[in-house]
Amino acid sequence: LAKTTQPISMDSYEGQEVNITCSHNNIATNDYITWYQQFPSQGPRFIIQGYKTKVTNEVASLFIPADRKSSTLSLPRVSLSDTAVYYCLVRPAYSGAGSYQLTFGKGTKLSVIP
Amino acid sequence: SAVISQKPSRDICQRGTSLTIQCQVDSQVTMMFWYRQQPGQSLTLIATANQGSEATYESGFVIDKFPISRPNLTFSTLTVSNMSPEDSSIYLCSVETGAGANVLTFGAGSRLTVL
Numbered sequence: 767l768a769k770t771t772q773p774i775s776m777d778s779y780e781g782q783e784v785n786i787t788c789s790h791n792n793i794a795t796n797d798y799i800t801w802y803q804q805f806p807s808q809g810p811r812f813i814i815q816g817y818k819t820k821v822t823n824e825v826a827s828l829f830i831p832a833d834r835k836s837s838t839l840s841l842p843r844v845s846l847s848d849t850a851v852y853y854c855l856v857r858p859a860y861s862g863a864g865s866y867q868l869t870f871g872k873g874t875k876l877s878v879i880p
Numbered sequence: 881s882a883v884i885s886q887k888p889s890r891d892i893c894q895r896g897t898s899l900t901i902q903c904q905v906d907s908q909v910t911m912m913f914w915y916r917q918q919p920g921q922s923l924t925l926i927a928t929a930n931q932g933s934e935a936t937y938e939s940g941f942v943i944d945k946f947p948i949s950r951p952n953l954t955f956s957t958l959t960v961s962n963m964s965p966e967d968s969s970i971y972l973c974s975v976e977t978g979a980g981a982n983v984l985t986f987g988a989g990s991r992l993t994v995l
Contacts, residue, residue: 800983809972809986810923812881853922857982868913868984870923 770854770871777877784841786874788854791835796858799830799837804851804873813852814839841876849878881977882907884987892993893963900959901990903973908953913974914946917989923972929956963994 771789778784802810816828827840853873883906914926927935935948949957970989976982
């Protein structure tokens with residue numbers, strides 16, 4: 767079970783690029799890295815997922831180095847509405863019986879400042 | 881991705897009572913997951929519910945306290961029994977979607993306050 771470590775909190779000004787790094791030193795070969803965003807009074811929402819190198823979608827980019835022991839979520843030009851808690855979750859693509867590996871870490875609370 | 885509806889969205893309960901939370905999904909899913917999120921904390925998995933079999937509970941959670949039903953492939957309930965103020969939390973239902981490698985979709989949660 768890959769344990770994840772993230773900074774507890776980060777502050778950023780509006781319009782800046784924000785990079786949040788997650789460490790997962792004991793990631794397994796068949797593990798994927800998934801990032802979620804959670805606003806107050808809502809359930810977490812999927813942002814992006816990757817296995818290696820770089821993945822980009824309409825809201826974020828995910829950078830994964832060759833050793834896959836960490837990953838960085840990049841949010842371009844953040845706005846006040848990006849203030850939320852961000853979680854990285856490492857788990858296999860196909861969960862085996864009795865091994866769903868659904869443990870969330872503490873997450874990173876991002877505060878965007880005007 | 882799947883759409884999840886949870887009821888109630890919030891409730892205030894008296895100590896010693898029980899409350900049942902409902903989770904309805906707009907598509908058939910094999911597994912449903914119940915999480916607890918205490919104020920200001922991360923999510924903790926309570927149990928995994930598979931239709932037609934007993935739920936699988938995580939360490940620290942027991943069936944007598946958190947009985948779960950899974951009568952069909954779109955519905956599940958979580959009961960919080962004999963509540964105490966320490967049970968005041970947000971309870972979230974989640975399913976794996978078909979998007980990506982087992983990406984999770986969550987309901988909005990049920991916020992319980994126990995007096």
